[in-house]
Amino acid sequence: MTSIMWFRRDLRLEDNTALNHLLKNHHDNPIIFLFHINPSQLTDNFGFNQHTFFSAVKHFKHQLVEKGIKLLILQGELEKTFKSLKEQYPEWDNIYFNEDETGFGAKRDREALAVFTNLGVTAHHFSDHYLIDASSIVKDNGSYYKVFTPYFKKWEAFEKRKPNIIQFKSSNIRLRPSIQATGEDNMGNLTDLLLPQEKLTKEIAQLNFGTVSAKKALHDFITNHLSNYDKKRDFPAQSGTSKLSRFLRTGELSIRTVFEAALPAKDSSGKESFIKELAWRDFYNMIYATHPNQQKEPIIPYFSHIHWVNDESQFKRWKDGLTGYPIIDAAMRQLKTTGWMHNRLRMITASFLTKDLLIDWRLGESYFKKQLIDYDPASNIGGWQWAASTGTDAVPYFRIFNPITQSKKFDPSGTFIKQYVPELKTLSEKEIHFPSILDMQIQQKRHVIVGKDYPEPIIDHQWARKRAVAAYEESKDRF
Template sequence: VDFDDASHFKAGTALLAKLLKNRKTDFSTIVGEDYAHKQLQAFVQKRLAAYEKDRDIPSIKGTSRLSPFLSFGQISIRKVWAACQGMPSSTGKATFLKELAWRDFYHMIYFSHPEQKNYELIEKYRNMDWRKNEEELTKWQAGQTGYPIIDAAMRQLNQTGWMHNRLRMIVASFLTKDLLIDWRQGEAYFARQLIDYDAASNIGGWQWAASTGTDAVPYFRIFNPITQGKKFDKEGTFIKQFVPELAQLPLKFIHEPYLMTDEEQADLKVVLGTNYPLPIVDHNEARKRALDLYSKIEP
């Protein structure tokens, strides 16, 4: 669009006004350099020391939440690093600084290998027989997989434009390993939805999950969405927040609603297949399928 052209500028201004009118969240008070600095100070002073133990729990504010500001240049990585250096030594501080280094690592890799947006870094995986299943892809995108932790994570992304880092790994593993859907499909969806989208980190993370990139997770490491939910959302607090149709379920069913009998479903008013989906794939069977596909490529 040529915004030097008066008609194009007018059309663009009208489109912007329409987008602003239809927005569901008012971001005007939570953006900018000053706000980013306040967020940084709150993190290093109140949450940095506990970062190591809190960062994997999506129901609490255990991460820095600085990624949107870094992505849009409202704060610099050097400023974040410097702020951390002024704090006492702790395992949380050491772990967070390593995460900043990982960010730079992915930027270095992307600079050296810009083709990784379209091609697997590990060449032997470039002819993977990924499944093309639009129905399953759509259900994953909408948070309708029948696996509560996956669905809660995807709904958090769709509703807020952000997703907890532990959950990013879980949903990426589910798409690429359980569903065997091309990691590029997941990367592209994240690119559309994330307010903190960073090409280097996003592409690097997706190739890590798919076992196709640099320093990637071994192909046989496949996250179990049930055990991941039980480990990192033990009480189902996060699930109940983003999957309200399961909010009334007791703990014994919150991670595995498909274990309910028909009578229990009726009592709890959660009818599987009606107001919450049955699992779109059996994880154990899907794991075997993924191992079979990847092992055929291994030397």
């Protein structure tokens, strides 16, 4: 009999729930390590998100090669692929994987379970990606929470699973003889999914991958940044966030390992805030699981009739960081060149797109999906619906971030702006937040002519704010 370990977004050997159960139950059986590339998940117009994920797969494959293990990489329609595999290995009778609770992954898992049943294969699937499952925390009446604070109170008291201690020694694992070779015969499946070298920015080309790199980043954050997390996390010019989300997205690091690393740290407001962010991650997963159409439909029904302007030229200027609002432009250029954006800036840029420009939040979510190297569907969709005031526990529709005020508050010296909008580097910290109001004499003195060296504002914020409030109230009235 042969067992398969089907890796997906859990690219690690440590604290891998499905792998742990497989080794406990079937370590005497031949084992195939498998990664399946589903064409329906791919797009021709892919960006940093896809490149980074498949770079992580490539790195994981090399890690296994060093242990004398081959990762079998198959590409094709799901049912056809696994039927072919069953024909090649008719003795294959068990498959282990970590399940998805939301989105495409949940739909794929339902399809896969039906396929395995038809093939006579026993599927063993486990919860692994979150500290607490989507269905575990409910109100006393059995319904799900829609507001974070009462959810968090139960989340705090809920017992969290400990990391799995896996006694993994490849020398003790019986690998399928024909799969055991360490050759690179299926690397082409991955290479075709990566961005060409000339399209990579320096930051993307220098990314580190793997569990070792992830654990180093975790140790550095816990040791040097956790205690001040609440004080520094909103300031993009400072190294105040963990940046662990990229490793959680690929599963190179488990969420249980992160939680367990934070627990022994000295109590601080920073530690408290960080753990609350882990709870938000679970909360958004629960929201997506209970609102499966959330990526396409607003959760608040009376905001289904907003008249979005959806100006294509303004959308492009937003994506390119050419709005005339320096904090917005710096943030969007950071995303465009690094595939990452500071969380405070994600809120500001999302608010600007949806409220100032009245561009549909789904367009912004789709662009972030393409670009973010740490893209998590539940968190990204939840964040966009929060900013657009269409989601659960979202910001009120009349609360609209002022990009100038936000800039002064969270990048007071303009350090972050100057890093990504270098044409404004000659401006003082008082001038840099909204250069269009500077008189021509100062512009000439600073060698920054608005409309030439830096764009005019794409829109007047105060006017746009009134328009947005009216559009949201009209949608409510129509409902």
